[in-house]
Amino acid sequence: MFSRIWTKKSTENYSEGIGKLAEAVKEADAVVIGAGSGLSASAGLTYSWERFEKYFGDFIAKYHIRDMYSGGFYPYPALEEYWAWWSRHIYYNRYVDAPKPVYQALYDVVKGKDYFVLTTNVDHQFQKAGFDKKRLFYTQGDYGLWQCSRPCHQKTYDNEDAVRKMISEQRDMKIPAELIPKCPVCGAPMTMNLRCDNTFVQDEGWYAASERYEDFIRRHKEMRILFLELGVGGNTPAIIKYPFWQMTAENPRAVYVCVNDGEAACPKEIAGQSICMNGDIGEVLKGL
Numbered sequence: 082m083f084s085r086i087w088t089k090k091s092t093e094n095y096s097e098g099i100g101k102l103a104e105a106v107k108e109a110d111a112v113v114i115g116a117g118s119g120l121s122a123s124a125g126l127t128y129s130w131e132r133f134e135k136y137f138g139d140f141i142a143k144y145h146i147r148d149m150y151s152g153g154f155y156p157y158p159a160l161e162e163y164w165a166w167w168s169r170h171i172y173y174n175r176y177v178d179a180p181k182p183v184y185q186a187l188y189d190v191v192k193g194k195d196y197f198v199l200t201t202n203v204d205h206q207f208q209k210a211g212f213d214k215k216r217l218f219y220t221q222g223d224y225g226l227w228q229c230s231r232p233c234h235q236k237t238y239d240n241e242d243a244v245r246k247m248i249s250e251q252r253d254m255k256i257p258a259e260l261i262p263k264c265p266v267c268g269a270p271m272t273m274n275l276r277c278d279n280t281f282v283q284d285e286g287w288y289a290a291s292e293r294y295e296d297f298i299r300r301h302k303e304m305r306i307l308f309l310e311l312g313v314g315g316n317t318p319a320i321i322k323y324p325f326w327q328m329t330a331e332n333p334r335a336v337y338v339c340v341n342d343g344e345a346a347c348p349k350e351i352a353g354q355s356i357c358m359n360g361d362i363g364e365v366l367k368g369l
Contacts, residue, residue: 083326083348098358099368105336105356106369109307112191113298115321116200116207119312119341120187123362125180126204136173139254140166149174153273160270161255167273168247168256174204175224176241184210186366187311197297201317203275216297218290220320226274228282229264237274237284238265298328305334311362312341329354340365 106112127133128149134141137152146152149170157163184206198207201221208214226237240262247256262271274282308325329337329351337355339345345357358365 083330083350095358095360095368098356099365101356102338102358102365103369105307105338106190106194106309108305109194109336110304111297111301112194112196112307112309113325114187114191114196114198114200115308115310115313115325116198116202117311117313117321118202119314120183120200120362121179121202121204121206121312123181123312123342124183124206126174126206136169137166143254159255160261161258164247164256164261165251165254168244168251171224171240171244171273172248176244178209179204179206181363182210183363183366184212186363186369188212190366190369191309195301197294199294199321201313201320215293218294219287220276220291221317222273222275222281224273224275227262227271228274228280228284229267230270230272230280231264231267232280232282233264233267233269235282235284237282237286238271302328302332303334305336306332308335308337310337310339310341313339314341314344326351 125132129147133149137146137149140146140152144152144155146155152166153170155166157166188207188210192211196216198212198217200207200217200219203219203222203224205223205225207217223237225240227240228237243260243262247260250257250260263269264271272280306328308329310321310325313321325337326348329335333354335354337347337351339347339355339357340362341359342361343359345359347355347357
């Protein structure tokens with residue numbers, strides 16, 4: 082059990098921190114990347130302000146929606162509007178390249194290592210940057226997948242072709258009614274494959290990725306393993322942050338790294354095995 086008192090281990094000297102991180106990567110037998118929304122934000126995939134206004138100005142004007150996240154939960158009066166919103170949300174966060182090459186920079190750092198990625202991000206940027214699909218575990222879903230809203234069966238469906246058609250044919254914040262996706266089994270409306278309640282579908286691909294991750298951890302648990310946590314906040318710490326702390330504490334050869342703009346910290350129990358850097362993830366990776 083960790084102390085409730087955290088050690089804010091911000092690196093006082095930026096170049097010294099970069100040097101320690103570079104050495105940790107070099108010496109590691111394996112690297113486990115734990116990625117949260119801060120990584121995508123560093124890559125320019127922000128959900129508010131200028132980018133939000135650029136793609137959703139009409140929805141902002143009509144419904145006074147504050148950001149992309151809250152817009153996904155808005156009770157739109159018709160499915161034609163719901164899917165006009167979500168087709169844009171999916172397209173600009175999943176099928177359009179991120180504005181900054183932060184994911185590519187991360188891949189350059191670890192591509193020569195034995196690595197695995199555990200992420201709560203759902204925007205597919207790891208694969209777009211060149212990461213091996215079999216070394217990725219998307220725990221919370223994927224913007225590129227739909228599922229039955231009930232759900233009547235445990236299967237997901239690729240949505241790229243349908244989304245691109247919705248984007249091209251929507252008018253006045255609505256898609257044509259014939260483009261509304263329906264479950265091919267029961268006919269119920271489809272919905273996003275995102276973990277927001279107990280209807281989330283964990284399909285065969287999800288379980289296969291989970292098993293590969295568990296196998297990777299099992300095979301490396303006593304080696305020099307680097308737990309590289311990037312942009313993980315406090316919303317779902319039990320998925321990445323807490324397990325990384327625990328596995329570091331259990332392995333004296335492990336190193337825990339936390340890069341987070343303003344929130345880099347670790348428990349005092351593993352402070353001697355940790356490198357915490359407050360700063361933009363993209364700038365830190367550029368320094369490497």
